[in-house]
Amino acid sequence: MSKTKLLWLTSISCNGNAHSFLNYPQLEIFLDNFEFIYHPILESNYTLEDIIHKDLKCDILLIEGSISSEYKKYNEPIINIINKYASIVKKIVTVGTCATFGGIFRQSGYAYTTGLHFDQENPTFLFSNLKDKTISISGCPIQPEALANILFSIKNNINISLDKFNRPNEYFAYTVHNGCTRNEYFEYKVDNHLFGKKEGCMFYDHGCQAPFTNGSCNKILWNEVNSKTRNGEPCHGCVNPDFPTINFFQTKKNMGIPQNLPIGVGKRAYLTLAGVTKAFKIKRLEEDLF
Ligand code: SF4
Ligand code: SF4
Incomplete structure (x- = not known):
């Protein structure tokens, strides 16, 4: 051939x-x-x-x-x-x-x-x-x-x-968020994150753009081993048309609500979900495991 x-x-x-x-x-x-x-x-x-x-x-x-x-x-x-x-x-x-x-x-x-x-x-x-x-x-x-x-x-x-x-x-049909090992922390709004730590989702305070970034980083792991978000660094949205943005490690917020919400989630739906999840306090997810 x-x-x-x-x-x-x-x-x-x-x-x-x-x-x-x-x-x-x-x-x-x-x-x-x-x-x-x-x-x-x-x-x-x-x-x-x-x-x-x-x-x-x-x-x-x-x-x-x-x-x-x-x-x-x-x-x-x-x-x-x-x-x-x-x-x-x-x-x-x-x-x-x-x-x-x-x-x-x-x-x-x-x-x-x-x-x-x-x-x-x-x-x-x-x-x-x-x-x-x-x-x-x-x-x-x-x-x-x-x-x-x-x-x-x-x-x-x-x-x-x-x-x-x-x-x-x-x-590119799905988000980088899809497949991240921190999804449980995302669901219950736990962002007690320190860079490199295994616990916490980085969406709420640390600027993770994965929920509104289309890419395959958590589907095809880098070097067949890991991804940035799994390893404890927020996604900077490097695949997006507006890359690079500024303040990579901070979540932009308006009145406490992230400015960019997960793709397909409206503000009202986000507020409803946030209200429900806030009612739960899951001790296991708040603990420092390592
Ligand atoms: S750290 Fe980022 S990719 Fe991982 S669950 Fe949180 S928002 Fe999604
Ligand atoms: S910044 Fe780029 S390489 Fe890093 S997780 Fe996001 S899309 Fe993947």
Whole structure:
């Protein structure tokens, strides 16, 4: 079976996604099936200058990093390089929140730094000509399994169901809260949390954004071992269009009620539930177990 040709193009980026991908546990099997014509870290057949100056065959274009019309590689605007390969590939994958929504490099100083579809209030495709070809995997960084599995699906012509940001539903249809080992503390509103401790939910006081963040961190554990929230650090919503927000470790509140409620829960329903759960005092959940 011939290998699928990938181009990993880095725009304004810290390379965090390229590094995260190196943690993919089945990387050897992956490389038996795919070949990078260019990758910023892994060995590849061509240099970046070859990519820019030659017309090379490529099946899937991976874009990492935010995009600005001012940003260039060897004097060539990144937008020209994207457009050149976008026109010949079967699919484009935006790898990470920067390439998808603009991410942290919106503050890079380059004019109009963005993702392939970024508008903070109303995310919409800026490169609308590329929309039908694009699959987005947001994350800062991405989970390597999500990227590898999507690339295998593209290779095998498997239909990929997408959400409104062109992200695969397989990884983004549910919240990061789903699967966290602290759900019992969430249910009974126990946030007696100290970072790194095994007890307490971090939604009420410590800024956990997982109940309103769509992602798979508690479904696919990082390094097959753990997740941030299981380990005692709040989710910062790194997959979201408005990432990064501020005050990561504080829950924004209005009159004692969290400003952002779990997806699908209205204020009135939240207040009713909160009233009921407050009536319970479950000693077991208030105890320091370790
Ligand atoms: S710590 Fe975060 S992810 Fe875990 S149960 Fe609480 S809100 Fe959900
Ligand atoms: S837990 Fe939240 S902030 Fe951390 S990687 Fe997952 S989505 Fe991003």
